[in-house]
Amino acid sequence: MSILExxxxxxxxxxxxxxxxxxxxxxxNTIHAIIGPNGAGKSTLLNCLVGKLIPDSGTVTFGGRSxxxxxxxxxxxxxxxxVFQTPEVFSDLTILENLMIPALASRDGAFxxxxxxxxxxxxxxxxxxxxxxxDVGLIxxxxxxxxxxSRGNKRRLEMAMCLVQSPKLLLLDEPTAGMSRADTNNTxxxxxxxxxxxxxxxxxxxxxxxxxxxxxxxxSVLSQGHVIVEDDPQxxxxxxxxxxxxxxxxxxxx
Amino acid sequence: MLAKLLNNKDTMLVIVFSLVVLAxxxxxxxxxxGYPDLMQRFAIFGIFAIGxxxxxxxxxxxxxxxxxxxxxxxxxxxxMFKLLSVNIVPAILLSVLISGLFxxxxxxxxxxxxxxxxxILTLAFAQMSFNLAxxxxxxxxxxxxxxxLALDDPRVLDGASTEGVLPSPQLFGLEMNDxxxxxxxxMELQFNVGFxxxxxxxxxxxxxxxxxxxxxxxxMLRAVKSNQTRLNYTGINTKPxxxxxxxxxxxxxxxxxxxxxxxxxxxxxxxxxxxASGEVVLMxxxxxxxxxxxxxxxxxxxxxFENIFSRINDxxxxxxxxxxxxxxxxxxxxxxxxxxxxxxxxxxxxxFMLVVIxxxxxxxxxxxxxxxxxxxxxxxxxxxxxxxxxxxxxxxxH
Numbered sequence: 001m002s003i004l005e006x007x008x009x010x011x012x013x014x015x016x017x018x019x020x021x022x023x024x025x026x027x028x029n030t031i032h033a034i035i036g037p038n039g040a041g042k043s044t045l046l047n048c049l050v051g052k053l054i055p056d057s058g059t060v061t062f063g064g065r066s067x068x069x070x071x072x073x074x075x076x077x078x079x080x081x082x083v084f085q086t087p088e089v090f091s092d093l094t095i096l097e098n099l100m101i102p103a104l105a106s107r108d109g110a111f112x113x114x115x116x117x118x119x120x121x122x123x124x125x126x127x128x129x130x131x132x133x134x135d136v137g138l139i140x141x142x143x144x145x146x147x148x149x150s151r152g153n154k155r156r157l158e159m160a161m162c163l164v165q166s167p168k169l170l171l172l173d174e175p176t177a178g179m180s181r182a183d184t185n186n187t188x189x190x191x192x193x194x195x196x197x198x199x200x201x202x203x204x205x206x207x208x209x210x211x212x213x214x215x216x217x218x219x220s221v222l223s224q225g226h227v228i229v230e231d232d233p234q235x236x237x238x239x240x241x242x243x244x245x246x247x248x249x250x251x252x253x254x
Numbered sequence: 255m256l257a258k259l260l261n262n263k264d265t266m267l268v269i270v271f272s273l274v275v276l277a278x279x280x281x282x283x284x285x286x287x288g289y290p291d292l293m294q295r296f297a298i299f300g301i302f303a304i305g306x307x308x309x310x311x312x313x314x315x316x317x318x319x320x321x322x323x324x325x326x327x328x329x330x331x332x333x334m335f336k337l338l339s340v341n342i343v344p345a346i347l348l349s350v351l352i353s354g355l356f357x358x359x360x361x362x363x364x365x366x367x368x369x370x371x372x373x374i375l376t377l378a379f380a381q382m383s384f385n386l387a388x389x390x391x392x393x394x395x396x397x398x399x400x401x402x403l404a405l406d407d408p409r410v411l412d413g414a415s416t417e418g419v420l421p422s423p424q425l426f427g428l429e430m431n432d433x434x435x436x437x438x439x440x441m442e443l444q445f446n447v448g449f450x451x452x453x454x455x456x457x458x459x460x461x462x463x464x465x466x467x468x469x470x471x472x473x474m475l476r477a478v479k480s481n482q483t484r485l486n487y488t489g490i491n492t493k494p495x496x497x498x499x500x501x502x503x504x505x506x507x508x509x510x511x512x513x514x515x516x517x518x519x520x521x522x523x524x525x526x527x528x529x530a531s532g533e534v535v536l537m538x539x540x541x542x543x544x545x546x547x548x549x550x551x552x553x554x555x556x557x558x559f560e561n562i563f564s565r566i567n568d569x570x571x572x573x574x575x576x577x578x579x580x581x582x583x584x585x586x587x588x589x590x591x592x593x594x595x596x597x598x599x600x601x602x603x604x605x606f607m608l609v610v611i612x613x614x615x616x617x618x619x620x621x622x623x624x625x626x627x628x629x630x631x632x633x634x635x636x637x638x639x640x641x642x643x644x645x646x647x648x649x650x651x652h
Contacts, residue, residue: 050487076489088487090480093473101477102488104470110491113498115471116462120647122470143647161488 003028003201004049004169009058011044018044019055020225026169026218031195031202033212036222037246042205043085045222046173049203050082051075062169073110081162082171087154089161091147095138098146098157099129099164106165129164136160136190152183156190163194172204176211188214213237221245264464267546272457278449283441285562290433290446292561294517296554297452298510301459303537303549305506308463309499310535311544312472314479318373318531319360319380323353323504325387325526327511329394332401332521339411340403340421340519342430342451346512353508354501361500365493368482380531387523400522423516425451430517448517455513456550459506464546466502475499476544507534540609542616551617559602566594 006024010017018041026032036042047053049060051072060067067075076082081102090098103125104112133139136156141149146157155175162170175191176184188211195202206212212219213233220230223245229236236242274281278296282288287296302324310316327349334345364375387395395401403420412421423430430448437443466472474495477485485492515521524530533556541552571590575583593601613620 071491072486073489073491076487082487084484084487088481088484090477090484092480093476097473097477100470101473101485101490104474105489108470110489111494113471113494115469115498115502116465117469117471118465119468119470119473165489 001028002026003063004203005059005061006045006049007059007061009045009048009055009060011041011048011053011055017225019048022058022222022225022227024220024227024230026201026203028201029195029199030217031191031204031215033204033206033216033219034222035206035209035212035219039224040222040245041225042222043173046082046171046203046205049075049171050080076105076165076167077110079165079168080171081165081167081169083155083158083162083173083175085173085177087151087158089146089149089154089157091145093146094143095133095146095149095157096126096129096142098161099132100125102161103128103164132160132164135163152179152186155179155187159190159194163198163200166198167200169201169203172202172206174205174207176206176208184208184211187211191215264468268457268461268464271460271547275453275457276450278453279443279445280438283438283443285558287558287562288441288444290431290444290449291517292557293446293449294452294513295557295561297449297456298513298517299534299537299553299557300456300550301452301513302507302510302534303541303553304456304459304463305503305510306534307503307538307543307545307549308466308475308506309503310538311549312467312475312479313496313499315365315368315496315500316373316535317364317376317500317503318528318535319364319376319378319383320503320507320534321526321528321530322360322380322383323357323507324511324514324530325383325521325523326356327353327508328515328521328525329387329401329511330508331512331515332403332519333394335403335409335423335515335519336401336407337410339409340423341411342423342425342512342516345423345516346509349508349512349515350505351508353511354505356508357501357504358497361497361504365496365500377528377531380526381528384523384526384528387526395521395523398523400520402520423519452513452517455509459509460546460550467546471495471498479544536606538616540606540616542618545616545618548616548618555605555617556602559598563594563598563601564596567591568595 002025004024004026006022009019009022011019022041022045034042034045044053048055049067051067051070051074054069062078062080065078090101100119100122104122107125130139130142133142136159138153138156138160146154149157176187179187191202192215194200204212204215216233218230219233219236220227221236221239221242222228228241228245229239231239275297278293279288282293287293302320306317306320330349330352331342331345334348338344360376360379364372364379367375388397405418405420428447430451431446433444433446435442435444474485474490477490478492478496482492511525514525537552537556538549539552540555541550542548568587568591571587571594572583575586578586591597609616
């Protein structure tokens with residue numbers, strides 16, 4: 001059963017076709033990786049899924065609902081969370097507050113005017129946030145400002161912020177970009193634990209083949225704006241088209 | 255129960271704040287600022303700055319047009335005095351309401367942009383209001399003369415005054431300019447009705463702002479300042495949050511404007527000029543944007559400079575140094591005089607620069623640093639233990 005369907009999506013920037021008739025079908029409760037060389041359109045595709053960009057044509061449906069034209073917060077309210085390439089957290093707020101915001105967003109919706117209700121009285125939200133912080137191992141630092149964290153921990157925090165919303169679909173934009181091998185392995189471990197513990201579908205955009213092949217159930221290879229192959233990991237590895245896209249031929253390289 | 259209440263940091267803060275505000279005539283008299291007119295201004299601008307801080311301090315949206323709401327509040331209040339009654343209650347309610355509506359419209363349009371473009375839009379709206387008040391809207395604003403009470407005003411509830419004296423604003427019979435003068439330790443303490451009304455409203459305004467700071471709504475506003483992108487992808491629609499903050503702060507400004515007119519039933523367009531908008535920005539930044547007490551502190555300091563520092567002339571300085579030899583006294587007078595009297599802007603500017611460069615969190619941050627340093631020194635004296643890093647409960651701001 002597919003939870004996310006992308007059909008015939010096109011997106012042009014001036015004369016450049018960033019996405020050219022892209023099709024993608026993500027099955028529920030799987031980890032679906034999107035790989036491809038630089039400039040293949042991976043980020044553009046992700047931006048079309050979260051409402052940052054509107055495709056010129058084509059359809060994007062999530063759980064049977066079209067996402068075209070919806071704002072990022074509306075898409076999040078439907079159950080789609082995202083992790084950025086460089087972690088985006090609320091640096092001036094404490095780690096616990098960073099978790100309480102998404103928790104409140106899931107409970108109260110996109111806007112709720114309750115200017116006089118003490119935050120201290122939101123015991124449920126706090127409990128929920130602290131439980132997730134325990135899971136990702138940040139509970140001891142919960143009263144520190146997020147700006148004081150290392151980049152690796154910020155990534156963890158951002159992941160926790162998505163998890164506290166119990167999303168149906170979690171989009172990750174190069175979750176291990178710029179990480180050391182050890183941190184990368186920790187992240188892989190974290191993602192695996194999460195996908196086993198929660199019923200979350202993952203779409204992972206990734207550069208690092210090691211990450212992709214240790215995580216993904218299914219892989220789409222994007223090159224020059226279109227999906228050249230969509231298959232299981234074992235079939236992707238030796239696929240001639242994939243090798244061509246990554247290594248190129250002598251002519252196209254020049 | 256009481257002990258528990260007193261243990262709560264916020265309750266203590268409100269209590270201490272209230273005591274200090276209510277004791278203002280006593281505390282300010284030695285500083286030469288204990289007269290009703292100035293104390294009223296402290297309180298009114300305190301309210302104005304507290305409201306401004308809800309927008310600027312929490313969301314980071316810098317409005318350069320908040321004086322427009324102050325002006326609108328003043329005009330509404332004076333119209334209420336003219337048409338309905340010189341009782342300040344309906345006047346102030348109308349000020350808050352009208353400025354809130356005004357803020358809703360201006361905020362809705364201005365918040366389509368952020369950063370410098372937002373500031374420019376608010377500035378443009380305020381200057382537009384200022385110029386309209388002088389030209390097209392003269393029937394409402396009475397142009398350059400300013401809107402004031404007249405003998406032939408209808409005053410439906412009071413009945414037109416026939417005695418040939420202009421009535422003064424009052425609260426169920428308590429006239430704003432009633433002042434009890436009490437001699438105390440060689441000083442003359444002035445307890446003024448108008449000031450105490452402003453003071454009570456200031457305390458209420460402070461309490462409301464505290465509740466907003468500590469609520470989930472306040473946390474969302476701080477998140478807007480911190481990372482709006484993240485907030486959008488977290489399922490929060492930031493527009494209504496920022497608009498609500500804008501309207502609330504506009505209502506605070508209207509309240510301040512209404513109070514201003516209640517203390518002195520006159521409303522002029524100059525109250526809406528951009529310099530007045532800039533002043534509240536200075537107050538907030540100087541005291542500490544985003545802190546609870548900062549804006550009130552900033553408002554008090556700027557108004558103190560404007561009213562007291564500006565009155566110090568060469569004769570006053572000479573009087574300070576009469577105990578010194580003449581030549582030394584002359585040198586000191588020459589050195590100090592550019593910074594006081596008409597030069598008060600110079601000292602204010604210098605202080606502002608120092609604050610912005612060395613204390614980005616304003617004077618409140620300065621006070622916190624001093625107190626933290628003191629606590630640490632005391633601890634170090636007691637036992638050499640490393641200080642724990644700063645940790646905060648949710649909703650608490652530093």
